[in-house]
Amino acid sequence: MSAAISARTLEKVYGEGATAVRAVKGVSLDVAAGEILVLMGPSGSGKTTLLSMLSGILSPTSGTVRVLDTDITNLDRRALAEFRRPNFGFVFQGFNLFGALTARENVEIALDLKGVKGRAARDQADRLLDLAKIRHGAKRKPADLSGGEKQRVSIARALAGKPALVMADEPTASLDWENGEAAVRLLRDMAKAEGTTVLIVTHDQRVADLADRVLQLHDGMIDG
Numbered sequence: 001m002s003a004a005i006s007a008r009t010l011e012k013v014y015g016e017g018a019t020a021v022r023a024v025k026g027v028s029l030d031v032a033a034g035e036i037l038v039l040m041g042p043s044g045s046g047k048t049t050l051l052s053m054l055s056g057i058l059s060p061t062s063g064t065v066r067v068l069d070t071d072i073t074n075l076d077r078r079a080l081a082e083f084r085r086p087n088f089g090f091v092f093q094g095f096n097l098f099g100a101l102t103a104r105e106n107v108e109i110a111l112d113l114k115g116v117k118g119r120a121a122r123d124q125a126d127r128l129l130d131l132a133k134i135r136h137g138a139k140r141k142p143a144d145l146s147g148g149e150k151q152r153v154s155i156a157r158a159l160a161g162k163p164a165l166v167m168a169d170e171p172t173a174s175l176d177w178e179n180g181e182a183a184v185r186l187l188r189d190m191a192k193a194e195g196t197t198v199l200i201v202t203h204d205q206r207v208a209d210l211a212d213r214v215l216q217l218h219d220g221m222i223d224g
Contacts, residue, residue: 003066004165004197005031005054010063012049012220023049025220026063031199033164036188038208039201041217047201048169050217054199055088055167056080068164086114089158089196091168091187095150097142103129103153104138107160114161128156131190148179155187159194166191168200172207181206 012024024046031037031054041047052058054065056072064073068087072080089110090096097106107125111117116124129135134152137145145153151171158166168187172180184200184207191198200207208214216223 002033003030004033004035004068005029005199006066007054008064010050010053010065011061012046012053012058013061023220024053024060027217027220027222029215029222031197033197034192034195036191036198036210036212037200038211038214039199039217040203040205040208040214041201042203045217046220047203047217051167051169051199051201055090055165056084086161087164089160089163089166091151091154091158091166091171093170093173095142095147095154095174097150097153097157099142102139102141103134103145103149103156106142106153107157110157110160116161124160125156128159128190129153131159131193132156132186146179147175148182151175151179151183152186155183155190158187159190159196162194163196165197165199168198168202170202170204171200172202172204177206180204181210184210 008028010024010027014021014023027050039047053060064071104125107128108121111121111124129138132152132155134149137149142150171183175183188210
């Protein structure tokens with residue numbers, strides 16, 4: 001399989017001089033197309049910082065990131081946003097759903113940003129909600145959904161428009177054991193069906209058990 005993401009000697013330093021903190025220290029890794037990769041490590045190990053650099057949300061202090069054969073470290077802010085919009089989906093710890101919108105509308109707005117509008121957006125949203133087993137909640141707003149249901153909507157939204165990559169930051173942290181495992185299993189199954197590459201950062205072992213590959217991150221470095 002070809003590499004969907006290829007990172008070389010990534011460094012991220014916060015601050016300067018004696019107070020500088022090296023959050024990520026010379027990390028190199030490849031993520032194969034279609035792979036479910038989990039980055040594990042304790043709080044403060046640099047997981048979220050690394051995920052943010054790999055997805056172009058955060059610029060590295062040094063090193064390079066190639067995504068789908070594009071060196072995103074050389075893109076300006078506008079070009080990076082335009083590249084990220086069709087190619088990435090995101091799943092967040094706190095769901096990040098729009099409270100004033102229904103579940104269907106939360107998925108539709110992601111499709112709209114990717115150029116899918118009107119009836120086509122509604123049809124795709126309903127298909128994704130079906131796959132996520134949350135079609136019954138299509139007309140409900142987030143306040144009327146359980147935590148597990150919110151994360152199902154979040155996963156459906158992340159896969160809207162068939163992005164090549166989905167990045168998930170602690171997707172089980174706000175869920176109990178049963179709902180957390182179910183959410184990650186759903187993300188894995190939907191991603192495999194869509195041919196999507198998934199990178200998850202977590203400290204949750206139940207997530208690691210569902211991955212194709214697991215890497216351990218400690219003190220800003222990958223073990224081994």
